[in-house]
Amino acid sequence: MNLRLRYLSALFLSVPLGVAAYASSASATTTEAPHSMTSPQLAEAAEDFNIYCSVCHGRDAKGNGPVAKELKTPPADLTRISVRSGGEFPADDVFRTIEGLDMPLAHGTSEMPIWGALFVRQAVGEGVLIEDAKTAARVATDRIKRLVDYLETIQEK
Ligand code: HEC
Numbered sequence: 001m002n003l004r005l006r007y008l009s010a011l012f013l014s015v016p017l018g019v020a021a022y023a024s025s026a027s028a029t030t031t032e033a034p035h036s037m038t039s040p041q042l043a044e045a046a047e048d049f050n051i052y053c054s055v056c057h058g059r060d061a062k063g064n065g066p067v068a069k070e071l072k073t074p075p076a077d078l079t080r081i082s083v084r085s086g087g088e089f090p091a092d093d094v095f096r097t098i099e100g101l102d103m104p105l106a107h108g109t110s111e112m113p114i115w116g117a118l119f120v121r122q123a124v125g126e127g128v129l130i131e132d133a134k135t136a137a138r139v140a141t142d143r144i145k146r147l148v149d150y151l152e153t154i155q156e157k
Contacts, residue, residue: 045150048143052115053078061154073111082155089152098144119143 050059056071058064061078068075082089096102100114119140124132 041146042150042153045143045146048147049150053147061151071111075112078151079154079156081151082157089155091148091152094148094151095144098147099141115144115147116140 049057049061053061054065055067056063056065056075057078058068058075063075063077065075081094085093093102097112099116101116120136123136123139125136127133127136
């Protein structure tokens with residue numbers, strides 16, 4: 001199994017137990033929170049970022065995480081999303097990329113994992129009812145939105 005697959009399966013298996021030690025060192029970049037995001041939400045998003053994203057994108061989000069050099073495509077510098085798109089933060093595009101809707105299938109498989117499915121899976125838990133699935137989808141969407149908002153706070157001007 002290649003490194004990325006190993007890493008991902010480790011995530012799927014171990015994440016519900018919480019990577020507490022790793023998460024506790026989460027450093028919320030306390031720049032101004034966009035929209036109506038309160039600081040606990042920002043802290044949660046920063047924690048999600050450290051757990052799920054920093055291995056590739058780096059804790060500073062600049063693309064130098066420990067797994068980065070194993071990838072064929074370098075992880076994007078996530079502090080320069082706005083700069084790359086001409087000064088405006090493309091929140092909807094960023095959401096779709098994280099969720100996994102924007103997979104460039106025609107270009108082969110992306111090395112950027114799909115997070116929507118994982119977050120839904122985590123939120124479903126033991127639930128078996130349609131209501132559980134709906135709630136799970138909402139929880140996962142909110143979690144991705146928070147990540148998007150978090151990324152917006154760390155943009156280089
Ligand atoms: C396994 C490594 C890996 C992990 C983990 C990872 N990414 Fe990525 N990410 C990439 C790579 C590689 C790219 C470059 C684009 C591609 O492969 O299509 C990327 C691109 C992106 C982009 C697009 C940036 C742009 O401007 O084009 C965003 C946004 C992003 N990642 C956010 C995240 C978030 C948020 C997480 C955590 C929930 C995360 N990534 C976790 C590897 C990763």
